[in-house]
Amino acid sequence: MTMRLTPLALSVVTVVAWGLILGVLSGRAELVIVVLPLLLGLARVGRTDAPRRWSLARALSAERVFEGERVTVSVTVTADERVPLLELFEPLPPTLRLVSGENRALFTLAPGGSVEWRYEVECVRRGRVGLGTVHARHWDRAGLEASETSVTLPGQLRVYPRPLRLRRLPGPRRMQAFVGNYVAPSVGEGIEPGDIREFAAGDRVRHVNWRASLRFRRLFVTQYHQERNADVVLMLDTLTEAGAAPATTLDASVRAAAALITGYLGRKDRVGLIEYCGPFRWVRPSSGRAHQERLFEALLRADVMFSYVTQEVGLVPRRVLPPQALVVAISPLLDPRFEKALVDLAARGFDLVVLSPSPIPLVRPTVRPSARGDLACRLWALERRARADALLRAGITIVDWDPAEPLEAALAQLTPARRRRAAR
Amino acid sequence: MRRLAALLALVLVGAPLLIAPSTAVAALGTAAMLLCGLGIVVATPVLVAGIVLALGEYTLALWLAGGPPNLGSAALLGIVLVVLLETADFGRRAHRAAIGPGLLLAQLRAWTVFAGVTGTGALAVSAAASVASATIRLPWAPAIAAVGAAVTLVGVALALSGRQAPPRD
Numbered sequence: 001m002t003m004r005l006t007p008l009a010l011s012v013v014t015v016v017a018w019g020l021i022l023g024v025l026s027g028r029a030e031l032v033i034v035v036l037p038l039l040l041g042l043a044r045v046g047r048t049d050a051p052r053r054w055s056l057a058r059a060l061s062a063e064r065v066f067e068g069e070r071v072t073v074s075v076t077v078t079a080d081e082r083v084p085l086l087e088l089f090e091p092l093p094p095t096l097r098l099v100s101g102e103n104r105a106l107f108t109l110a111p112g113g114s115v116e117w118r119y120e121v122e123c124v125r126r127g128r129v130g131l132g133t134v135h136a137r138h139w140d141r142a143g144l145e146a147s148e149t150s151v152t153l154p155g156q157l158r159v160y161p162r163p164l165r166l167r168r169l170p171g172p173r174r175m176q177a178f179v180g181n182y183v184a185p186s187v188g189e190g191i192e193p194g195d196i197r198e199f200a201a202g203d204r205v206r207h208v209n210w211r212a213s214l215r216f217r218r219l220f221v222t223q224y225h226q227e228r229n230a231d232v233v234l235m236l237d238t239l240t241e242a243g244a245a246p247a248t249t250l251d252a253s254v255r256a257a258a259a260l261i262t263g264y265l266g267r268k269d270r271v272g273l274i275e276y277c278g279p280f281r282w283v284r285p286s287s288g289r290a291h292q293e294r295l296f297e298a299l300l301r302a303d304v305m306f307s308y309v310t311q312e313v314g315l316v317p318r319r320v321l322p323p324q325a326l327v328v329a330i331s332p333l334l335d336p337r338f339e340k341a342l343v344d345l346a347a348r349g350f351d352l353v354v355l356s357p358s359p360i361p362l363v364r365p366t367v368r369p370s371a372r373g374d375l376a377c378r379l380w381a382l383e384r385r386a387r388a389d390a391l392l393r394a395g396i397t398i399v400d401w402d403p404a405e406p407l408e409a410a411l412a413q414l415t416p417a418r419r420r421r422a423a424r
Numbered sequence: 425m426r427r428l429a430a431l432l433a434l435v436l437v438g439a440p441l442l443i444a445p446s447t448a449v450a451a452l453g454t455a456a457m458l459l460c461g462l463g464i465v466v467a468t469p470v471l472v473a474g475i476v477l478a479l480g481e482y483t484l485a486l487w488l489a490g491g492p493p494n495l496g497s498a499a500l501l502g503i504v505l506v507v508l509l510e511t512a513d514f515g516r517r518a519h520r521a522a523i524g525p526g527l528l529l530a531q532l533r534a535w536t537v538f539a540g541v542t543g544t545g546a547l548a549v550s551a552a553a554s555v556a557s558a559t560i561r562l563p564w565a566p567a568i569a570a571v572g573a574a575v576t577l578v579g580v581a582l583a584l585s586g587r588q589a590p591p592r593d
Contacts, residue, residue, distance in 0.1 A: 008513045011472045013580055015505065018476045020573035022483045027566060029557075030486055030498035031479065032573075033550050037502035037542040038509075042580060085527070087517065106517065107524030108531075115524050141534040143513045 003050055003138070003145040012038050012144070041142060048140035050147040053080035054109070056088075056134055058153045065123050067162035067246070067255075070099055073131065073155075075117045079109040085139040088117065094245070095125040095159065123159040125246035126254060127300055131155040160296050161251075164259040164407045169267070170414050172230035172326035173351045180229025180268040190224035197223060231272070231285050231322045232264045235345075237331030237338045238277040241304050243362030249332035252357040252403035254299050256330055259407055261295050272320060273298050276338060278307030282320045310337050313344040321350075329354045333387055346396045353414065354391065354398045358384070361402050425515035425528075426464055432508035433460035436478050439501055440485035449488065452481035464512045471512050475505065495550035502546055503539045510535065 016035045023031030054077065061072040075088065089104045101119030109115060123129070134151045175184040187194045196209055199219035212220040234257050241250035257273070264271045265287060272285030273295050283298045313321075321327070327350045331338050345352050360377050367373050388398045401410035437453045437460065456477035463471025482501070514531060 006513075007468055008509065011468050011513075012506075012509060013577075014472050015475050015479070015509070016580065017577055019479055020576060022479055024566065024570045024573050026483045026487055027569075028483065028486045029493045029550075029553065030495065030501075031483060032569075033495050033498035033546055034479070034482070034502040034505060036499065036546040036549060037506045037539075039576070039580070040542045040545050041506050041510075041538065042583075045583075085531075087521070102520055102522040104520065105522035105524065106527055108527045109524075117522055117524070119522070139517075141531065142510055142538070143517070 003046075003048060003140070003147045005045065006139075006144055006146050008142075009042070009045060009144045012042060016042075042144070044140065044142055045144050048084065048145060050138045051079060051081050051083045051086075054078065054083055054086070056136075056151050056153060058131070058134070058155050060131070060155055060157060063156070064158045064160065066160050067123055067126055070120050070122050071157060072118055072120050075105075075134065076114060077107055077109065077117065078114040080112060082111050083107070083109040083138065084141050085143075087137040087139060089135045089137075090131065091133070091135070092121065093129055093131075095123065095127050095129050096121040096131075096157075097124050098122075123157065125251065126159050126161045129157040129159055131157060158300060161254045161258040161299055163262050164255055166259045166263045166408055166411070168408065168411060169260065169263045170326065170328065170353050170411060172232065172269075174230070174324040174326075175226075175228035176231050176270065176322075176324060178229045178268075178270075179227060182228055182230055182267075184226040184228040186226050186228075187223040188226040190227045192225040192227070193222050194225045195223045196220050229267070229269045229287070230264075231270045231325035232260070233272040233274060233285060233321055233325045233327050234260055235274045235276060235327055235329040235331075235341075236299075236302060237329070237333075237335065238275050238302055238304050239335040239338055240332075242332060242334060242359035244366045247362055247403070249334070249357050249359045249362060249403075250302065250304060252362070252401075253330040253332070254302055256355060256357065256401070256407055258296065258299055260328060260330075261292060261299075265289075265292050271295065272325070274316060274320065275302055276341060277305045278309045278337070279311050280316055282316065284320050285322065285325065313341050313348070323349070324351075326351045326353070330357070331355075332357050332359045333384065333391075334359060339387065339391065342391060342396055343394050346394055352396055354396055355401055355410070356384075356388070356398055357401050357403045360384070361404050425511055425518055429464045429508055429512040429515050430461060432504050432511065433457060433464065433474070433478075435504050436460070436475070436501065436508060437481065439497070439504075440478075440482045443482075444485040444488040446485075446488055449481055449485045452477060452484060456481055460508075464515065468509075468513055468516070471509070475508070495554065496547065499543055499546035499550060503543050506542065507535050507539055 016038050019031050019035030057076045059074045065071055077086065086107045086109065087104070092098060092103055099120045099122045103119055105117045107115050132152055134153055136149050136151060138147045172182065175182055183192045196212055197220065199208065199221050203221045207221040209220045209222045236253055236257055238250060241248040243249055245251065261271055268287060270285040270287045273283040275281040275298070283295055327345055329342055329352065331354065333339060333356050342352065342354060360380055364377060388400065391398055397414065399410050399414050401407060434457070437457045440449050441453055456474050459474030459477055460471055463474050
């Protein structure tokens with residue numbers, strides 16, 4: 001690491017030259033004396049060596065956070081020798097926003113000295129964020145010379161999608177074999193009373209319905225509905241996105257998926273995830289906290305990836321897309337390939353719900369307000385409605401969701417819609 | 425730090441007005457001050473342009489005032505000039521950066537020591553030059569001064585060219 005001249009040194013030389021020229025032209029000795037301190041100052045060039053024995057360490061207040069949360073970054077600089085002036089700069093990726101402090105710092109260090117530098121960032125978008133390299137520049141005291149180096153420090157931040165509040169979730173029509181929170185139509189062990197039938201050998205005495213038995217003078221037992229769980233598969237459309245980060249349709253979809261994952265896993269359901277980006281990427285349905293972590297990790301990776309490959313839904317294995325599963329497809333319905341996949345799923349008899357984050361309110365702020373823009377958005381909304389109607393005719397329930405509105409309000413429309421469809 | 429630089433620029437631009445308070449000097453001084461102010465905020469090359477203009481203003485003031493050379497005040501102005509350049513550059517570097525403990529104090533101490541040393545040096549050189557000019561009368565003095573200036577500049581350029589090219593900001 002060698003010290004090099006800075007633009008300031010050239011500025012000093014320029015001023016010296018002008019001073020001498022003016023002095024010679026005017027024949028005044030004062031101008032030569034004026035530039036004399038500058039000439040003496042240049043004598044300092046070459047006297048400072050770049051310090052070699054210094055080190056950096058970085059610590060993050062949290063390594064796993066949700067979108068919108070803040071993280072404090074602490075960088076500790078330790079030097080074994082004197083460091084006259086050290087400038088550190090840590091470039092921030094676009095997914096992080098500086099909230100307090102500065103991501104550039106200037107220090108002076110005595111031999112054996114140590115100093116800590118802190119700043120706070122807000123995580124604006126999900127993803128794995130690498131805070132990798134710290135750029136360092138050593139200056140001499142005058143600023144006439146500098147040397148540069150980069151230090152790579154370990155430090156990765158996992159920013160998970162912000163969970164949206166959900167109290168009511170779309171209920172599945174079909175249950176699975178494991179114990180859960182849904183009242184199944186089948187009778188067996190449970191707490192929800194179902195049918196009454198005559199006592200048979202092997203029935204438990206505590207299931208005897210005494211009121212009915214006394215009335216009919218024969219023993220009757222109460223049967224209970226089983227409480228079962230369900231398989232829920234979330235299908236995420238990553239074929240395309242609209243809007244500006246961190247408020248694209250994919251960001252909204254991922255947040256909705258995170259909320260649904262949290263909600264369904266909280267109900268002991270098995271939840272799977274299929275990412276449709278032309279080819280499929282999936283996480284098999286399962287339950288539990290560890291599985292939630294797995295799904296959230298998959299959501300971190302979810303991104304639009306251009307591909308010419310378009311796989312059919314039939315290629316997804318049964319263990320990933322169980323036939324009895326409730327499929328919640330989350331898509332802005334911008335790509336016809338995803339609509340084709342939805343029609344295919346509906347034709348295969350899957351219990352299918354489509355949650356469609358509308359791209360219009362997300363794209364609107366990114367374009368200049370104009371009458372033409374208004375008209376285009378209205379036409380776009382009509383086109384979306386026509387598409388939704390076409391899917392509705394194919395037997396698919398669609399929920400249109402404005403990402404600026406709460407997800408819960410959008411899903412509230414779903415319950416009556418599904419009830420009407422079930423009645424038909 | 426930018427305030428200190430602005431104050432030094434004001435001293436640099438205001439000093440010639442004390443020597444020869446005229447409209448031409450004031451006009452040049454205003455232009456120089458504007459450029460210096462802009463340079464302190466924006467970039468060092470603009471500041472250099474302002475300083476060069478301030479040197480022009482100083483030359484004009486000396487020419488208008490005439491009289492014997494005042495080398496002491498010239499040495500002080502030189503110190504103001506060098507500290508102005510360094511403080512403005514440091515201010516630009518420190519702008520929107522976290523400043524470590526004791527850094528400003530260390531910088532001020534370094535500039536004070538440097539100003540003291542260079543001031544003493546400049547005064548010593550000017551005193552020596554005064555004594556020499558009183559005892560030795562050189563023929564073709566302007567030509568010798570021009571050659572001396574050229575030699576100095578070439579010497580500085582040669583000394584600095586040994587170093588590598590400056591990094592880009």
